[in-house]
Amino acid sequence: MYKEILLFILLVVTSFGTYGQEKEKHQFNLMPWPEKIAANPGNFKIDKDFQILIKNESDQSSRMYKASTRFLRYITDKTGVFIEQGFAKTGTDEPVKGAVMISFDAEAILEIGMDESYEMRVTAQGIEIKAPTDIGAMHALSTLMQLISVQDGAYVIPNVVVMDTPRFPWRGLFMDVARHFMPIDVVKRNLDAMAFVKLNVFHWHLSDDQGFRVETKSLPNLYQKASDGQYYTHEQIKDIVKYADERGIRVVPEFDVPGHGTAFLTAYPELASKKGVEYTLERYAGIFDPTLDPTNDMTYTFLDKLFKEVTPLFPDQYFHIGGDENEGKHWDENESIQEFMKKNKLKDNHDLQTYFNIKLEKILAKYNKSLVGWEEIMTENMPKSAMIQSWRGVNEGLEPGQSLVEAVKKGYQTILSNGYYIDLLLSVEDHYLVDPMPEVELTPEESKRILGGEATMWSELVTPLTIDSRIWPRTAAIAERFWSAQEVQNIDDMYRRLEVINNSLELIGLRHLQAREFILRNIANYQNIEALRELSNVSEPFKIYSRNAGGTEYKSFSPFTLFADACTADARDVRPFRTLVDQYVNSDDGASKKEIMDYLSRWSAVGKNLALLEPKAPLVARVLPYANRVGDIADLCLEALNKGTMSQEKLRQLEELLNKKEDPKVNLDVELAVAKDLIKLGKFLAKN
Amino acid sequence: MYKEILLFILLVVTSFGTYGQEKEKHQFNLMPWPEKIAANPGNFKIDKDFQILIKNESDQSSRMYKASTRFLRYITDKTGVFIEQGFAKTGTDEPVKGAVMISFDAEAILEIGMDESYEMRVTAQGIEIKAPTDIGAMHALSTLMQLISVQDGAYVIPNVVVMDTPRFPWRGLFMDVARHFMPIDVVKRNLDAMAFVKLNVFHWHLSDDQGFRVETKSLPNLYQKASDGQYYTHEQIKDIVKYADERGIRVVPEFDVPGHGTAFLTAYPELASKKGVEYTLERYAGIFDPTLDPTNDMTYTFLDKLFKEVTPLFPDQYFHIGGDENEGKHWDENESIQEFMKKNKLKDNHDLQTYFNIKLEKILAKYNKSLVGWEEIMTENMPKSAMIQSWRGVNEGLEPGQSLVEAVKKGYQTILSNGYYIDLLLSVEDHYLVDPMPEVELTPEESKRILGGEATMWSELVTPLTIDSRIWPRTAAIAERFWSAQEVQNIDDMYRRLEVINNSLELIGLRHLQAREFILRNIANYQNIEALRELSNVSEPFKIYSRNAGGTEYKSFSPFTLFADACTADARDVRPFRTLVDQYVNSDDGASKKEIMDYLSRWSAVGKNLALLEPKAPLVARVLPYANRVGDIADLCLEALNKGTMSQEKLRQLEELLNKKEDPKVNLDVELAVAKDLIKLGKFLAKN
16 A cells, blocks of 8 residues: 555646645645645544554654654644554554554754655545655654644544645744843744744854853853853753754854953953953843954954854854944954054954954864854955855845845855844734845856845843744744745735644744733733733734833843733734725725724723722733723724714824824833724725 | 841841731731741832842852842843842942842752751841851742732832741652653743742652653663653753752652553563563553562662663752552562562562662662652661652551651651642642641651651643643642641631732743643634633542543543643632622622622523534534533522522432533543532522
């Protein structure tokens, strides 16, 4: 039978359609969308005989076996099925009825360009997975988890044939653990989520002005004087790297130099470009002046020592040295640095930083590491062996992706992050259509230098509690961009699938949904949270770092359990409400009007219900003015809808209310996400 | 000023009352209740200047510094206060206004009898903590976190003086990670919770019939053939031990021998008492026959190798070898073992097990470890240097705590677990009043041998998702039993405090509340969970392992996302409802009648609301028959309350409905926790 299945797979390939041609496949909630998928009639039923047969692996400590154990837990917990054994008896090559039969050719060594492809065939009789590597087979298991659906009151896996492989080899999630430290459980659950959407690079930003996050036995001041006690031990780093490896994820560490250097200089002030300063860990967010002195030999001795200790912890070939946002103020002010530049014919700070980077590249080469840096390292004389991470764009006064094109044209390998700054808290739509492949024409060689991209989670405004809801679910859509065909671009379909994936990520282990409920409980001091939940469904946290404009600025020990922290980008009620308003203003139908009024009535009640909480909770008081304003807004619209018209005076009142800002002192830091829809509604009613 | 404060502390001591004498102190939600506490008027306000000054520590990697960083995160997240700096500039001995000033004499080495005491004084001007050890000072921070309360719309810490020290030196939580594996993040968050309620021993049950959970490089089959890939690496164990140490918690590992040995024998069948069997990991729960062969020298070579590898991972003096529930069936059946016993004058299996234990004690002594075992090891010739864990009681046909008294009278040190089996899912009341100190008279020497106790979390019926809600909050009350004065026994006051502690534990990091909501979402397939939540507030999971009687038995890969897994002991609505029914039958007052009817109306609606969910969720279907029965029960009572009377016929119907069981096939596994209150109500109404 095994050979017949193989033959079938070969035959069925011809019937695959390309994306968009086959309507029926859109029933599946897969993200990223696979390269090829064909649906067949019927289902595989999940019952007590569900089991896994790994054809060429019996070591339970192997990657494939561990992934299978996790997969079984997911299946039983998702479906409620009591699985009898879980694993078929090993050592057989015979197909086992009802089993997931996994075979792969080799255990992958994680590196750029490794084969991640897989083929999978689901039939009523069993599921077959074949892949060149175990990592490919593990991707198949993720696809399988996402295929689970309800049919006739039971959980099933629909019969499909999938052939799948990624478009880009570098599909990353960047996590800053310096601004706010993230313990290893946070990293791990995010690695689990990454594997679920087939991301394969974890870029770990381990040092910045606010802290140095690695135990460095040869340079103890770094963790003893510049970490607040929040750092990873060697054991923990090895544990994370192994955990990532077991999920097919490479780990690229970043130690940001020469700028973003306050933590380094708090530990070792003798390396500073500006002497005589008492450096202490930065508590604010921002760009700061403390910078390593590139003209001081001790700096290189120091970095050599650091790299010597940490490079063995990170087996990946790539090593990120940051290099961003060095404004060189302390270089300009330091006479001896200025003299050094003259002597060495370094005409400006760019040249000096290149001098520094080239030194670093040589040190890293000693430890067999290839250098990666943010785009600022791409100066005139920078060797082409360096990899460039393109991050600046419109916010920095540049064209989006400008440095990416520049880099590949100059001969650098690159990855794109501009457009994937998820910490800006923009809608998923703003990221989804950004493609690592630019629109300008490139030669095949140039195109090939674009390895993929990374979603970046900077941590100025997140803690372990909130980071999941800031990364997910939007990063799943970015993961699709990196994996799937470029033409997979349908926004509505993305949103439909994202909603399901968002829920599934909870079973994978993310706390994005749970943290929100917890934060609301904490705000309400464990009284009823219905009203707060309602309000958060239509409120979004301030975008593009504006949370730090006005009000109390967020620092290292600021609270991240405020109402804004319970709200997310793409607030849940916004799209449905928008659809209703569009329907109503376009066709004036009664059904959408009724539903709009249901929403408005609920928003109208929030402030009143919050005021009822007794005893008063201190954090609720900060939300009340906003809740009352939303209530007033809702009342205005309700009244107008009831009348079927809105006066110009009321429309002006509505606009005024919508434009009103809360007292920055309360740090509410959210906006009503349906504001423009309400204006649209008001203007429509005002015309009646 | 510092000296004045000290003086004040000394003076104020005289005004301390004993528990129960001072009514006003019951405003505090402390658990465990401190040895001495005196309230003063006024509060310490938590504002932006909140900061910590550790008087004799500047190393940020020290235990105290790390605890302080965690403490600051708790404070800011709990209160919403934007803390400016967090840490006062170190290197000063001057008191800093508004600071938490911490001083301690020495970093403790964790061992039995270490000094864990502390003194704390909160005034409007600042908070002072003094302790002989850093662990004592960390206990003070836990007390401080629990003291936070609301006053005039702001979070404050009331002015108090506390002098505190534990009653017992061994205050443990036992966790079985063999039946269901618990990843290190589960262990860590439970260590955090332990520290919050001042528990100080983590007993880690690392092997059993269902799996061996430690990477053993010298004996690779153990983790490669008998773990399902679920085991701790050396790095992870070191990480956990360090994590526990940083919270003042000792880690005592347990490798259960010679019974509970299926995992050992799956890996190394040559050690078995019964030869020629193909051992595979046990998937069921229960007591099984596979047993190590104590007459085989290889067994001791094997255990020596094992202990040699694992003992360096666990710095604690104590090492647990299990020794429980060996029924010796395979010994009886093995002729060569029988011969060996005759030859060595071992008259029964007890003697043989003692022979085995004494061998083990000698091996452990080589590695400087003291042996602990379950009470079955306490046979005639067992050396007095062994420590006895008393666990059997009424369920095993013995007097509660019988073996504890026996042990101390024979000269063994002991710890009590009988009465603290939290996996039985009994009410917290059933554990709270059990005291490690028995009622029989003991000499002072005998009493001193009682070191404390351990709450035991066996994991047959839990996964990482549900374990928190099975351990907590009940273990907080047990922690109080181990720490606080014996006379702290007021049940109502315990419940009042436990509710607050239960909520606080969420900010500490436990997922007990969040997991419940997640499970309900999973059941409802992410539709509305209101009805399920309502039902779970009045339903409790089957107690005393009866979940495994009838229906599908739970095994390694069974689901633990069923309705029973969202329910907990001491279901939330039970006590308030009971109070109302008591009020009503005692005084027939209208207010309690109205509230009772509110509850009943909500229960009446659950089934109807669940039936409305569309599309149908497979796991909801399993809950529906029970929900409908509860609805029928509620309707019967509502009707009678409306009429003011219940006919005998209706009362019989009520009793019948309450006694009805769900079809075991659906594995609902919960009971309506207000059944006896409804009978009481019905009988009262029937008399009218």
